[in-house]
Amino acid sequence: MEHITLLIGIVIITALVFDFTNGFHDTANAMATTISTGALTPRIAVAMSAGLNLVGAFLSIEVAKTISSGIIDEGSGVQPEVIFAGLVGAIIWNLLTWLAGLPSSSSHALMGGLMGATIAAVGTGAVNGDVVVMKVLIPALAAPLVAGIASLCATRLTYRLARHAQEEQTAKGYRAGQITSAALVSLAHGTNDAQKTMGVITLALVTGGALAPGSDPPVWVIASAGMAIALGTYLGGWRIIRTMGKGITDIQPPQGFAAQTSAAATILASSHIGFSLSTTHVCSGAVMGSGLGRKGGVVRWSTAGRMVVGWALTLPAAGLVAAGAALLAEQGDWGVTAVAVLTVAICGAIWLRSRREPVDHTNVNDVRPAGAPVPAQAAAGEAPEPAGVVTTALQAVAPAPAGTGEVSAAPALSGTAGPEERPGERPGEQGAHAAPGRPASASASSVS
Amino acid sequence: MDIDWAALGQVFGVSLVATVGLVGLFTLGIVGHAPRRTQDTASSGSAAAAASPAGSAGRVSQASPVARAGGYLCYALCLVAVAYGIYLIAA
Structure with missing residues (x-):
């Protein structure tokens, strides 16, 4: 009994750490466009998002009955070791993608981790392949398309309707609209994602006999899950915010408003209808759509391609790490301890690595030519500072489409027209070109 | 394989x-x-929302009361939508 209690304690702490990385990772979804358009200062944006995540955690007590959304056959009894290993896989993948500045789905990481751990511990029979396709693959393809098309149409519409208005007159309105939509996304995120953690902790408590099966999570579980996700959100995954807010496309306030509204509408519609889409995929798609919707807007497909590769890798990568952790944890107490120590060591190493080129609220909006901190060390070496200054200056000076619209729109549009076809069909190839594609993306950003 | 196309x-x-x-x-x-x-709306009319910092405005007049009332109505409808969104999250 003593042994189980200790293990349950470790699972709870790991679940809270995952919750923290989840908030940390997903700040960008709600706040990246708000921060990059200057609607809110970075500090205030993350503080607001954190507060709303906390409120969201308390908003609904409907607990996710199945923590893995039916991918794993939970009826046969999930061992705490398996949950622990799955969480470890998800945490490590979340931190790695954060280091690379890639927005990737925390839910997919958790699903992948649990799947990998289950396969390693029980065998492939316990994983429902059909459900994987239905809950993971189809939504991953659909989410960016749905949100992107909605965002594209909305961006076109808002530019068209406001074409006679002056920017100073509309700025306040767009700002308010962006903040409202971002607040809705934050709230929905707190409700959905904090509940996943509550579900995991509750399941662990039930397994350990501390709670009766089928009971609601105790208040301390709700509170700690809410606090963990809020703290993670407040600390902010600035690398991911930079990629989302500046790396994919240059966002103007109307685009930010359209993208964020599209994200909020799509997330709410999908969760209400019961076809859940990943918040991360929805928001990334919405930002891309808004980039395509503005005349002269340029979407950097190399960055988008890297993101798609990241999405494709999330499930298998988190699964592999989790499988390894599960095999080790099954060896007994020393195995669990070894996994815990290794996890702390890996997290520490990733954090140390990130300090070499820190991204925080002070420099989140500074764009390097590649716009992406992905292969961080390479970017520092190759990308000359002056280019960054020039790009920034161009962005500040260039009167968006205004008078030069006819001239600049033509090359910009023809620039996007070609690659636009590609990523949908062959995402893998786009990603393979990510590195050589960098110079192209640099020139693309100077076109705008 | 059963993809829920309807949803x-x-x-x-x-x-x-x-x-x-x-x-x-x-x-x-x-x-x-x-x-x-x-005035001067025609010159930049074809472009999308002008971001020109040079402020090429002609004479500027207040929005008409009707337009303002319509604006408030639009905002009110948006607020209703936001409230419905919060309701969906909480429900």
Whole structure:
């Protein structure tokens, strides 16, 4: 009994750490466009998002009955070791993608981790392949398309309707609209994602006999899950915010408003209808759509391609790490301890690595030519500072489409027209070109 | 393999209509409140929302009461939509 209690304690702490990385990772979804358009200062944006995540955690007590959304056959009894290993896989993948500045789905990481751990511990029979396709693959393809098309149409519409208005007159309105939509996304995120953690902790408590099966999570579980996700959100995954807010496309306030509204509408519609889409995929798609919707807007497909590769890798990568952790944890107490120590060591190493080129609220909006901190060390070496200054200056000076619209729109549009076809069909190839594609993306950003 | 096309289509339709509708409505609210420029609109008319910092405005006059009222109506409808969104999250 003593042994189980200790293990349950470790699972709870790991679940809270995952919750923290989840908030940390997903700040960008709600706040990246708000921060990059200057609607809110970075500090205030993350503080607001954190507060709303906390409120969201308390908003609904409907607990996710199945923590893995039916991918794993939970009826046969999930061992705490398996949950622990799955969480470890998800945490490590979340931190790695954060280091690379890639927005990737925390839910997919958790699903992948649990799947990998289950396969390693029980065998492939316990994983429902059909459900994987239905809950993971189809939504991953659909989410960016749905949100992107909605965002594209909305961006076109808002530019068209406001074409006679002056920017100073509309700025306040767009700002308010962006903040409202971002607040809705934050709230929905707190409700959905904090509940996943509550579900995991509750399941662990039930397994350990501390709670009766089928009971609601105790208040301390709700509170700690809410606090963990809020703290993670407040600390902010600035690398991911930079990629989302500046790396994919240059966002103007109307685009930010359209993208964020599209994200909020799509997330709410999908969760209400019961076809859940990943918040991360929805928001990334919405930002891309808004980039395509503005005349002269340029979407950097190399960055988008890297993101798609990241999405494709999330499930298998988190699964592999989790499988390894599960095999080790099954060896007994020393195995669990070894996994815990290794996890702390890996997290520490990733954090140390990130300090070499820190991204925080002070420099989140500074764009390097590649716009992406992905292969961080390479970017520092190759990308000359002056280019960054020039790009920034161009962005500040260039009167968006205004008078030069006819001239600049033509090359910009023809620039996007070609690659636009590609990523949908062959995402893998786009990603393979990510590195050589960098110079192209640099020139693309100077076109705008 | 059983893909739920109906749900996917529904999500797509609802998201598209809600997004475009809300963005359109809110933009109308913004435009309703923005003062009208009485001249020089034709020159930049074809471009999207002018971001020109040079302020090429002609004479600027207050928005008409009707436009302002319409703007408030649009904002109110958007607020209703936001309230419904919060209700959906909590429910």
